[in-house]
Amino acid sequence: MKIEKIEAIPYVIPFRKPLKFASGEVTVADHVLIRVHTSDGVIGIADAPPRPYTYGETQRSIVAVIDDVFGPALVGQSILERERISAILDRTVHNDVAKGAIDIAIWDAVGITLGVSVSKLLGGYSDHLRVSHMLGFHSAQEVLDEARYFVDEHGIRAFKIKVGRRPMDLDLELCAILARELDDDIELYVDANRGWTANEAIAALPALADSRTSLFEEPCDARETMGRRRLVATSTIPIVGDESVPRPGDVSRELMSGGCDAVSIKTARGGFTNSVAVLGLCQGMGVDVLMGNQIDTQIGSAATVAFGSAFKATHSRPGELSNYLDLADDLIAEPLDIRDGVMKIPVGPGVGVSVDPDKLSRYRTDK
Structure with a gap:
């Protein structure tokens, strides 16, 4: 149950109607799909929504910090050692959305491995x-x-x-x-x-x-x-x-x-x-x-x-x-x-949802 790889996949999906508010406006979901692969063949997923006007993170910064910092540091760690993983992530300040998505994907992988819903x-x-x-x-x-x-x-x-x-x-x-x-x-x-x-x-x-x-x-x-x-x-x-x-x-x-x-x-x-x-x-x-x-x-x-x-x-x-x-x-x-x-809550182990591969292929921007 060890982490073998963490993927950070940028994608863009437009909103039909933008959401406007005092600190910004959202017209597209320029998010990052996080996939945590384990040695048992399980893949846990999560979504990372950049909000630069609130937390300072962008789509590119989330991909970069996961590819260059968090991913390499977490490979080989057991998905059950969440406190150790949190300590590793907290060596790097801020980047809370990137950290949060990794954490959720790991919980998802734990739930799938155990056959139990995260809830x-x-x-x-x-x-x-x-x-x-x-x-x-x-x-x-x-x-x-x-x-x-x-x-x-x-x-x-x-x-x-x-x-x-x-x-x-x-x-x-x-x-x-x-x-x-x-x-x-x-x-x-x-x-x-x-x-x-x-x-x-x-x-x-x-x-x-x-x-x-x-x-x-x-x-x-x-x-x-x-x-x-x-x-x-x-x-x-x-x-x-x-x-x-x-x-x-x-x-x-x-x-x-x-x-x-x-x-x-x-x-x-x-x-x-x-x-x-x-x-x-x-x-x-x-x-x-x-x-x-x-x-x-x-x-x-x-x-x-x-x-x-x-x-x-x-x-x-x-x-x-x-x-x-x-x-x-x-x-x-x-x-x-x-x-x-x-x-x-969705029926199924982990968070209970999965990605449509055709839609991911259509909307990802790193092709």
Whole structure:
């Protein structure tokens, strides 16, 4: 069960509709497929989504660090020695998406080898997760129409609204319209992606509260330390750390300094092993968590639902799982399914998904 080879395969799939938000815009999935080959002939897979405007990683940097650094260092290691593998990866700073994809692919390989789903290996709390959908920057009518479509077509009853524009009235009016036009039992929360200052976010609080906003994610840059503390102390809406809390040390810093009082966990950002550590820290401190989204493909979404369904804490809230529906295509062989607002974990060992070789051949860019 030793690692023989790690492949990093770049590919590009366009989005049918771009997702726009305060820190960037995604028009194509220029991701990297990770394949970990073991001495037993097992291949574990994962998807690495570069987000240069958030974490600094690009498609080329992910391929390079895996080909030149991580791959050679991990060949010969047992896939069961995940703590040793984590220590090797952590010799190199940052590169959390590349590290996370390797970690997920190794967990996938372990599950396949043992014939057990990763979700059960992690905790096995449930076999499903309720779904939340992210709504990007568009006119109020377009966003409302999109939300109604996902309610009617997929039964989704939770939405994350991207905010952070100027003038702020654009977003505050949008939130008010969605709160008024959608059923009262539909959860609405917002994500500013650091688009506002702390003072602007504080000014937005009354309007957001009137629009029944349940969570306020990354309202301003966490480095705006004093303003962020003042915001958290002022807000009756929980302030969620996302890009400011990728690793346990970041989580403890932000929670103990008053920079946030809830945490978004993203498996694409650090993998399952890092996510377990973040979750344990949050549980020990009595902090709410939710499963976030890196604008993932179905391979990435399968990893999120595997983790989110495995624990009571992550299962208690809807996870952001559905934005792959905006992609023109996907690499996955058997598509995921959302019914009545719920996604079940794929049936099968490991993460439970596989790659369609014809689609990989069509979309890979290293041919």
